Amino acid sequence: MxxxxxxxxxxxxxxxxxxxxxxxxxxxxxxxxxxxxxxxxxxxxxxxxKEEDEDYEKDEFDNDEEYDDFDDNESIEAEDINIxxxxxxxxxxEYKTQANNYSDDDDRRESPLASPVSFHQDLINQLNTFILNDDEREIAEFLVGSIDDMGYIRRSIADIVDDMAFTQGIYTDEKTVERILHIIHELEPSGVGARDLQECLLLQLKHKTPSEYVALATDIIENQFDAFTKKHYEKLQQKFNVSNEQLKKAVHEIEKLNPKPGGSFTGNNKITENIVxxxxxxxxxxxxxxxxxxxxxxxxxxxxxxxxxxxxxxxxxxxxxxxxxxxxxxxxxxxxxxxxxxxxxxxxxxxxxxxxxxxxxxxxxxxxxxxxxxxxxxxxxxxxxxxxxxxxxxxxxxxxxxxxPYGTKLIKEFFSEAMKNDQGEDVSTLEIKKILKNILEEEDTHKPFPDDQLAELLKEKGYPIARRTIAKYREQLDIPVARLRKKM
Incomplete structure (x- = not known):
């Protein structure tokens, strides 16, 4: 029931x-x-x-004007319509039938955008300088299309072979694709078409004028890449039996290389973000x-x-x-x-x-x-x-x-949490990060400060902060640990 x-x-x-x-x-x-x-x-x-027979006055906002009667939760009633x-x-x-959002004080400035040749189109144009048959050109153009905006091919040769067969009807083998890829590696900017950072650096070193230090740099990247990325310089000196000065010059040759060859291309076809x-x-x-x-x-x-x-x-x-x-x-x-x-x-x-x-x-x-x-x-x-x-x-x-007056800022950057200094006053975490950044910019790059030493330095300046908090702020500032900041 x-x-x-x-x-x-x-x-x-x-x-x-x-x-x-x-x-x-x-x-x-x-x-x-x-x-x-x-x-x-x-x-x-x-x-x-504006309506032709009406002369509406523009709404203006006064800096000191208060909008006490504005209620964020106020709703506009949708009653039955009366003709x-x-x-x-x-x-x-008047404000319900017209809205003027333009001010005479607003600048009528236009931002013209250039339309250069795109990164990938430039690579295709360079292929025209090579003698390739139709099949090779199709494979080469497919490889160029697989290059990302940073200049890398982040796919295996086997996957590329399968993709060309299923999507383009191009049937080939890994050996042929590998051979065409070597042609791609000859294109500019140097290092384009690499499959990882190690290969990218080796390709750029290959295009450098041969010298003692370029040869040493090539040997380091090819055989001791892991030790180099971790900046184990003492280990590298012992491995290659070179002096500190020789290793320093070899490392300097590597530091001049571009880890993102595609990103440096001036005509890269990324969408230009015009901030208003x-x-x-x-x-x-x-x-x-x-x-x-x-x-x-x-x-x-x-x-x-x-x-x-x-x-x-x-x-x-x-x-x-x-x-x-x-x-x-x-x-x-x-x-x-x-x-x-x-x-x-x-x-x-x-x-x-x-x-x-x-x-x-x-x-x-x-x-x-x-x-x-x-x-x-x-x-x-x-x-x-x-x-x-x-x-x-x-x-x-x-x-x-x-x-x-100091540049265009993202509004949410003005919001921050508070921390107590040694006087018991509330200070912004932005202030602490700024001081931390200044300390790191002035540190001795041969002996960078570890996090516990940074905590001591900030404590001396009146900011008692734990080491783990220092590590968090350092990561937010995109600053690596002391070992990776070390230079020769």
């Missing part, structure tokens, strides 16, 4: 408008520009530019001035043509079923356009107040650029200052950049 139960449940759900706003906040300027284009393509009721709401411009707030700062901070009369980059966001407004369609429907006496379906579609598009414009405005306000709080929190750094003056700062510090959720602050800081 079926029984009925009455169950009460309290839950929270995000409205579609809130979800849209959160997604917009997370986008950096370039991605935001692309999102605008997509929305305008999908929604014909959303148009760019008259769209027909009266007086009743609709989302904010700009300038120092004016000793005070910080923050501006929000809006040059990639056009002025938006709700289409008057769609409003006129609704006006026509309102005065029409005969309303067919097809007309009602069309009007319903128009109303949905108008609603979506208004929601999107309002979300853009809220996005701009959220970005500005958040970055404004970060700027004032790290005021000492922005005034003189000294990284040791960065204060410890976590997401909660800024969230409490502006009254927004921590997740919102995280979205603002994610993948966004700020242009400062």
């Amino acid at each position: 079926l029984k009925q139960f009455l169950n009460l449940k309290l839950s929270q759900k995000l409205s579609p408008q809130q979800i849209q706003l959160m997604k917009l906040i997370q986008l950096p300027t370039q991605a935001f520009e692309q999102r605008l284009k997509e929305e305008m393509n999908e929604n014909p009721a959303l148009e760019a530019g 008259d709401e769209y027909l009266s411009n007086d009743e609709t707030p 700062p989302d904010f700009a901070i300038r120092i004016v009369d000793g005070e910080l001035e923050l501006t929000l980059n809006g040059r990639n966001a056009p002025t938006l407004h709700v289409s008057k043509d769609y409003q006129e369609m609704l006006q026509t429907y309102k005065v029409s006496k005969d309303k067919s079923h097809a007309q009602k379906d069309a009007v319903q579609f128009i109303k949905q598009k108008l609603d979506a356009a208004k929601w999107f414009i309002d979300a853009i405005r809220q996005r701009q306000e959220t970005l500005f107040v958040t970055m404004n709080a970060i700027m004032h929190y790290q005021k000492e750094f922005f005034l003189d650029g000294d990284e040791t003056k960065m204060r410890p700062m976590i997401l909660k510090d800024i969230a409490d200052t502006v009254g927004l959720d921590i997740s919102t602050i995280s979205r603002v800081a994610n993948s966004k950049f700020v242009e400062t």
Whole structure:
């Protein structure tokens, strides 16, 4: 027998408008520009530019302006649509029907990008200088296509033979591919087509002018590569029965080689990343001035043509079923356009107040650029200052950049944890890493400091830090252990 139960449940759900706003906040300027284009393509009721008979004033953000009435969790109510709401411009707030994200102060600078010959195309062009039959040329071009952007072929000859047979219908054997690979090794830059670092260095040494030290360097890489990578110089001196000066010159020949021959190619066809700062901070009369980059966001407004369609429907006496379906579609598009414009405005306000709080929190750094003056700062510090959720602050800081007098910085780099110095004061881990880096840059490369000695040096400077913490910071700075930092 079926029984009925009455169950009460309290839950929270995000409205579609809130979800849209959160997604917009997370986008950096370039991605935001692309999102605008997509929305305008999908929604014909959303148009760019100012309306011809309206003279809208641009929205401006003041550095000291507070947005106390902005609530990150506020939702835009999607009530039943009233046609008259769209027909009266007086009743609709201006900010809901147009958005101006461009400032006259924004620089209209273009970044021209060169389009040189690609790395792989250059290798193909070099093959034209070799006499090859059709089968050999097909194998050579397949091998060139297997070279990665660093200049390596990271596949076995057996795998390449099988791949050519299954995907290209080229049937050959490993001996033939190996022979063609030797031709690839003759191409420039020297070392291209190597299958590992050892082979790459040997190929480059082969192309060097023969000398005593080049020969010794070749012998070291070919027969004592493991000892060389671990910098066991005493072992190498005993193995080859050479003086410290002879070994030093041989090692110097190796250090001049390029471990990534493809990466140095000026025409490499990697996607050029053109960073567009989302904010700009300038120092004016000793005070910080923050501006929000809006040059990639056009002025938006709700289409008057769609409003006129609704006006026509309102005065029409005969309303067919097809007309009602069309009007319903128009109303949905108008609603979506208004929601999107309002979300853009809220996005701009959220970005500005958040970055404004970060700027004032790290005021000492922005005034003189000294990284040791960065204060410890976590997401909660800024969230409490502006009254927004921590997740919102995280979205603002994610993948966004700020242009400062000291270069363009990733915003999330300003966030760091705190540690106590010997005075009991909170200091930023960024400050400690900066001091650690300065110590390592000034160390004697013949006798680099081990981690326990680095811990002692930092303790003398007033930062009592454990050795394992030093090791963690050193790894984060991409600095190897003392043994691998040692030079002859």
